[in-house]
Amino acid sequence: xxxxxxxxxxxxxxxxxxxxxxxxxxxxxxxxxxxxxxxxxxxxxxxxxxxxxxxxxxxxxxxxxxxxxxxxxxxxxxxxxxxxxxxxxxxxxxxxxxxxxxxxxxxxxxxxxxxxxxxxxxxxxxxxxxxxxxxxxxxxxxxxxxxxxxxxxxxxxxxxxxxxxxxxxxxxxxxxxxxxxxxxxxxxxxxxxxxxxxxxxxxxxxxxxxxxxxxxxxxxxxxxxxxxxxxxxxxxxxxxxxxxxxxxxxxxxxxxxxxxxxxxxxxxxxxxxxxxxxxxxxxxxxxxxxxxxxxxxxxxxxxxxxxxxxxxxxxxxxxxxxxxxxxxxxxxxxxxxxxxxxxxxxxxxxxxxx
Amino acid sequence: xxxxxxxxxxxxxxxxxxxxxxxxxxxxxxxxxxxxxxxxxxxxxxxxxxxxxxxxxxxxxxxxxxxxxxxxxxxxxxxxxxxxxxxxxxxxxxxxxxxxxxxxxxxxxxxxxxxxxxxxxxxxxxxxxxxxxxxxxxxxxxxxxxxxxxxxxxxxxxxxxxxxxxxxxxxxxxxxxxxxxxxxxxxxxxxxxxxxxxxxxxxxxxxxxxxxxxxxxxxxxxxxxxxxxxxxxxxxxxxxxxxxxxxxxxxxxxxxxxxxxxxxxxxxxxxxxxxxxxxxxxxxxxxxxxxxxx
Numbered sequence: 001x002x003x004x005x006x007x008x009x010x011x012x013x014x015x016x017x018x019x020x021x022x023x024x025x026x027x028x029x030x031x032x033x034x035x036x037x038x039x040x041x042x043x044x045x046x047x048x049x050x051x052x053x054x055x056x057x058x059x060x061x062x063x064x065x066x067x068x069x070x071x072x073x074x075x076x077x078x079x080x081x082x083x084x085x086x087x088x089x090x091x092x093x094x095x096x097x098x099x100x101x102x103x104x105x106x107x108x109x110x111x112x113x114x115x116x117x118x119x120x121x122x123x124x125x126x127x128x129x130x131x132x133x134x135x136x137x138x139x140x141x142x143x144x145x146x147x148x149x150x151x152x153x154x155x156x157x158x159x160x161x162x163x164x165x166x167x168x169x170x171x172x173x174x175x176x177x178x179x180x181x182x183x184x185x186x187x188x189x190x191x192x193x194x195x196x197x198x199x200x201x202x203x204x205x206x207x208x209x210x211x212x213x214x215x216x217x218x219x220x221x222x223x224x225x226x227x228x229x230x231x232x233x234x235x236x237x238x239x240x241x242x243x244x245x246x247x248x249x250x251x252x253x254x255x256x257x258x259x260x261x262x263x264x265x266x267x268x269x270x271x272x273x274x275x276x277x278x279x280x281x282x283x284x285x286x287x288x289x290x291x292x293x294x295x296x297x298x299x300x301x302x303x304x305x306x307x308x309x310x311x312x313x314x315x316x317x318x319x320x321x322x323x324x325x326x327x328x329x330x331x332x333x334x335x336x337x338x339x340x341x342x343x344x345x346x347x348x349x350x351x352x353x354x
Numbered sequence: 355x356x357x358x359x360x361x362x363x364x365x366x367x368x369x370x371x372x373x374x375x376x377x378x379x380x381x382x383x384x385x386x387x388x389x390x391x392x393x394x395x396x397x398x399x400x401x402x403x404x405x406x407x408x409x410x411x412x413x414x415x416x417x418x419x420x421x422x423x424x425x426x427x428x429x430x431x432x433x434x435x436x437x438x439x440x441x442x443x444x445x446x447x448x449x450x451x452x453x454x455x456x457x458x459x460x461x462x463x464x465x466x467x468x469x470x471x472x473x474x475x476x477x478x479x480x481x482x483x484x485x486x487x488x489x490x491x492x493x494x495x496x497x498x499x500x501x502x503x504x505x506x507x508x509x510x511x512x513x514x515x516x517x518x519x520x521x522x523x524x525x526x527x528x529x530x531x532x533x534x535x536x537x538x539x540x541x542x543x544x545x546x547x548x549x550x551x552x553x554x555x556x557x558x559x560x561x562x563x564x565x566x567x568x569x570x571x572x573x574x575x576x577x578x579x580x581x582x583x584x585x586x587x588x589x590x591x592x593x594x595x596x597x598x599x600x601x602x603x604x605x606x607x608x609x610x611x612x613x614x615x616x617x618x619x620x621x622x623x624x625x626x627x628x629x630x631x632x633x634x635x636x637x638x639x640x641x642x643x644x645x646x647x648x
Contacts, residue, residue, distance in 0.1 A: 073497065
């Protein structure tokens with residue numbers, strides 16, 4: 001007799017994987033939380049992979065919270081509305097999340113860091129691609145940022161599940177005040193200045209601390225809100241470290257995955273969902289990565305979301321409301337290009353390679 | 355003998371005060387119509403929605419103009435476009451097969467422009483109330499914006515959501531385009547015609563000072579009245595956008611007469627005729643401005 005004999009089958013690799021297809025594997029046999037499509041309202045933030053989650057949740061009839069919506073007088077042009085629960089754009093690092101929450105909950109003054117584009121319009125460097133049209137003046141950019149921060153807080157008045165996708169450990173920070181940028185100034189907007197901007201690769205203790213503080217900030221104000229963490233399986237576009245993008249990706253993802261695991265174990269209101277494992281685990285044999293071995297295929301996104309709805313919301317594939325894909329189905333077999341376009345996300349990191 | 359200068363006025367409801375200041379009895383010449391009192395409007399605008407004024411004109415002979423305004427050798431014709439004239443939109447825009455915008459004159463507007471073929475001046479008071487709904491009715495989530503065309507605008511009010519000037523401009527352009535397209539067509543059809551467009555009167559600071567809320571009556575009751583500071587910004591921004599666009603193709607734009615403004619930029623009660631219109635006294639000041647310009 002040994003302790004392993006008492007373990008459930010899922011605890012054994014050969015049994016969990018077995019001869020199951022990727023859509024049959026039960027990746028998450030011991031979830032902390034399950035959710036109701038009717039009663040639970042979700043909010044999302046995080047790296048570009050989080051956009052898939054937001055879109056699929058909406059498409060599948062999940063309740064999705066968007067607090068920052070266009071005013072009726074605002075132009076109907078695409079200007080960052082609805083991609084996430086507020087117009088913050090991709091949030092790649094946990095440090096950035098923590099600072100956003102601190103500002104929104106009044107724990108620190110709003111961070112104002114603007115740049116003017118060649119066309120004369122102004123950009124908020126803390127969300128440079130979240131508002132594609134930019135602003136007519138610096139005064140308007142500042143006023144919108146202050147409004148945006150108030151809307152970030154409002155998310156939690158409606159949402160009772162906050163899903164955050166951890167993306168990167170490599171970040172750029174402001175030398176004087178230490179805050180994190182989503183992207184190195186000079187890539188999407190602004191001008192890089194080595195006296196003002198410095199590279200930082202967050203260590204495990206730093207990520208853990210930022211993640212704990214972020215969760216505690218939300219829980220202090222909104223104790224009924226559950227937090228669901230995921231780690232993005234999308235690999236780095238580029239690394240500032242002198243060890244190559246492959247190693248840097250592995251280090252970053254390992255740190256993020258460990259931090260998510262520790263925080264989940266320590267906080268009763270935090271759980272983890274294995275998007276990262278579904279896509280990049282050896283059982284998938286790389287099938288869910290595109291040809292660049294970096295980005296995720298539509299089939300991978302579908303596998304993640306199908307499993308999420310099955311395991312966390314007890315909704316089978318027959319029950320799934322897929323309004324957008326149903327439209328494709330009505331037109332006949334969807335073209336691969338159409339599907340690819342449907343699953344396109346705005347990944348700011350791409351700019352690093354251009 | 356000096357040739358007579360021919361001036362014509364073409365306008366919607368903002369032409370009423372212009373006619374009233376010229377000839378208080380002009381309504382006796384209107385086509386007969388069923389009288390149906392409308393308590394939302396003052397006496398001057400009764401039957402506005404039931405009278406078809408196509409082909410209707412009030413001619414003011416040069417002698418009368420001379421007596422009233424000391425203007426010599428000038429004939430004036432006034433063409434008001436009442437609400438029932440099917441002259442609501444003077445132009446229409448459609449897309450051709452390639453998706454290009456094609457602009458057409460309505461039949462009614464085409465007939466008016468043909469009348470102006472031999473005129474020296476067109477005084478335009480077309481439209482002008484397009485933005486009034488936005489400026490008076492408080493039915494939108496609270497907002498503020500930086501006034502367009504003002505180099506030192508008042509700062510944004512912190513308690514309201516900021517709207518970028520880009521969005522305000524785009525929204526207002528939907529209103530100003532009706533005027534811009536119509537007058538552009540007029541200049542194209544009659545390149546020798548000089549056009550003067552008169553901007554509408556400024557808004558009232560307190561709409562409740564008049565009982566005649568016009569078509570906005572039920573909406574004001576339902577939604578309440580927008581704060582005056584925003585109303586004035588909307589009006590000033592509308593005028594700025596319109597002026598900028600019209601002057602680009604040679605239309606002369608005249609603001610309301612300065613005597614009609616209060617010191618903080620609203621319409622004086624003494625020149626008011628209903629919520630959005632000026633009275634005959636106001637019309638007279640406008641004419642004096644116009645003749646000075648001509």
